[in-house]
Amino acid sequence: MKSLKHSLLALLALPAGLAAQDMALTGAVVLDPANESIHRGAVVIRGGRIAELADALPADFDGPTLNLGGRYVIPALADVHTHSFGNASPGGMPQMLGPQGTANVALYTGVAFVLDLFSPEDMILGFRDGQRASGPQGALLFAAGPCLTATSGHCSEYGVPTRIVDTPEDARREVTELAGKVPDVVKIVYDHQSYGGRSMPTVDLATLTAVLETARQHGIRTVVHIGTWDDVRDAVQAGADAVTHTPGPAPPPVDIATLMVEAGTFHIPTLAVQSEFVRMLDEPGLLDDPLLVETVPEALRDIYRGVDASQPAFESWLEYQRILAQPTRDAVKSLADAGVPMLTGTDGGNPGIFQGYSVHRELELLEAAGLPPWAALRTATTDAARFLGHRWGVEPGDEATLLVLDASPLDAIANTKRIHAVIQAGTVVDRESLRTW
Numbered sequence: 001m002k003s004l005k006h007s008l009l010a011l012l013a014l015p016a017g018l019a020a021q022d023m024a025l026t027g028a029v030v031l032d033p034a035n036e037s038i039h040r041g042a043v044v045i046r047g048g049r050i051a052e053l054a055d056a057l058p059a060d061f062d063g064p065t066l067n068l069g070g071r072y073v074i075p076a077l078a079d080v081h082t083h084s085f086g087n088a089s090p091g092g093m094p095q096m097l098g099p100q101g102t103a104n105v106a107l108y109t110g111v112a113f114v115l116d117l118f119s120p121e122d123m124i125l126g127f128r129d130g131q132r133a134s135g136p137q138g139a140l141l142f143a144a145g146p147c148l149t150a151t152s153g154h155c156s157e158y159g160v161p162t163r164i165v166d167t168p169e170d171a172r173r174e175v176t177e178l179a180g181k182v183p184d185v186v187k188i189v190y191d192h193q194s195y196g197g198r199s200m201p202t203v204d205l206a207t208l209t210a211v212l213e214t215a216r217q218h219g220i221r222t223v224v225h226i227g228t229w230d231d232v233r234d235a236v237q238a239g240a241d242a243v244t245h246t247p248g249p250a251p252p253p254v255d256i257a258t259l260m261v262e263a264g265t266f267h268i269p270t271l272a273v274q275s276e277f278v279r280m281l282d283e284p285g286l287l288d289d290p291l292l293v294e295t296v297p298e299a300l301r302d303i304y305r306g307v308d309a310s311q312p313a314f315e316s317w318l319e320y321q322r323i324l325a326q327p328t329r330d331a332v333k334s335l336a337d338a339g340v341p342m343l344t345g346t347d348g349g350n351p352g353i354f355q356g357y358s359v360h361r362e363l364e365l366l367e368a369a370g371l372p373p374w375a376a377l378r379t380a381t382t383d384a385a386r387f388l389g390h391r392w393g394v395e396p397g398d399e400a401t402l403l404v405l406d407a408s409p410l411d412a413i414a415n416t417k418r419i420h421a422v423i424q425a426g427t428v429v430d431r432e433s434l435r436t437w
């Protein structure tokens, strides 16, 4: 049975770049996070899009058919906050993947869409343009390009050139110039937090407002990196489409959730980057997760096992993670309960985070925070599609970019890691061919 199943998958897999065929899934349990509905039966895909959900395979369908034997189908996952150079290494060389390697490992783990929120501008937007022209190999990449910030502000410390905005005039000039390259979002840092006693300069409110207004005039969405709840309030009132990271340990002031709901602002909490590094030290068994073992070299996992937590470079960051872990989960739960739309973002490229895999961890942390399974699923699927303006999923007309799972994510969100197959625009992905790391 097993070999038959695998040969059938191999038969349906097409080399990247070939046109998507018609295909059908039978014996499927289709979960639609958008409306929390479950459909049992067949899924007909035509030209790479969902054509129809039916009780049984239509008699006139003559394309290839994959019997899922009662497995679960969900929209493929998205990571709307990453930096696609690779994986950080605490105490060693980072694992350099580049955008193609990141796209490969992401899709391998069922993450079919990634939003890069800061990489070298022309490199990352050029890669994005190349994917748009020839069809994606690996996950489909969306990109911000630079990370707008004040002189000596956060994002300027990595030695990667970025765009500096110190005045509203700078903001209008830089965003207008950047808009010519059509970034998928504009990313800006507005951060008054002092991490472990360290604070960095940040743009003033007038400059933030000018960035957001100019981006809106060009029809480009905005993501604001924030540090405090006051930063969130300012960003929402200035018209941000999304804010990323979760302040703490203070809970959100009472007005924040209402402001965000009324403005329709998305929250990208990034719980994993704010808590996973210390968690790996406390629970090294996390480094043995099968999906992590498949996607991250043992040498890098060993470096995490050997981290000296008393090193000055880590001490304050680890302490910060310990203090914030529970309050930030509580904050996310209260915002989600109030109706703030949440999105899954990992901040890949930072310590404690692994490209692709950590999306699943972020989902687990959202579940641990108290989000119901359907709500957690939406953060990585249908709400992410809405934010990215790219329609994929399980409803007729959606791009058929899907995950087939061996167990239901409604029973435990960690079941998103039990990947049977990845389908990208109606084509079964040859996951083994993505293993370039």
Ligand SMILES: [Zn+2]
Pocket: 081, 082, 083, 117, 347
């Ligand atoms: Zn980031």
